[in-house]
Amino acid sequence: MTHAAHDRDGPADARTVSELVGTASEQLSRLVRDEIRLATLEMQEKGKRIGKGAGLAGAGTVLALYGVGALVAAAIIGLAEPLPAWAAALIVGVVLLVVAGILALAGKKNVQSATPPLPEAAVHGVQEDVATIKERSRRQ
Structure with missing residues (x-):
């Protein structure tokens, strides 16, 4: 039996360097795709x-504008009418x-809960993957 035939038929530990590089390349590609996903x-x-958050802030802004409008109306009514009319507008504006x-x-x-807009879990996963690869390469 030739040496090449023994490599193909032997245990998984006897794989060639090119096979190991190919396997590592496939695994790395799969890992990168998963991290991107x-x-x-x-x-x-x-x-x-x-x-x-932007929608809620926008709704708050619109209501604030209505509140300012109501307060302006309250000031106008307060100057032109007796107390009950402007007091009602003032209460609505404050509410x-x-x-x-x-x-x-x-x-x-x-x-604030959505910032910074970075994929934190994916970044952490890549950092762990790099650390694992470094650790395994030191062992060999």
Whole structure:
């Protein structure tokens, strides 16, 4: 039996360097694809949170504008009419501003939870993979 025939028929440990490089290349390619897939999913999730936060902040801003409008109307009515008319507008304006503040804080919290817009789990996975590869290469 020739040496080449023994390599093909022998145990898995007797694989050639080119076979080992090919296997490592396949595994690395699969690993990179999986990490890219994970990063994509993570970025989609963060994008959704940013969108929700921006929507809440926008709603808060619109309500704040209505609140300012109501306060302006209250000032005008207060100068032109007796107390009950402007007091009612003032109360509505304050309530709108309080609701706007709550929505703006909720939006800010959502945006902050989605930043930085990096795929943190994927980055951590790649760092672990690199550390594992370095460790295994030192053993050999």
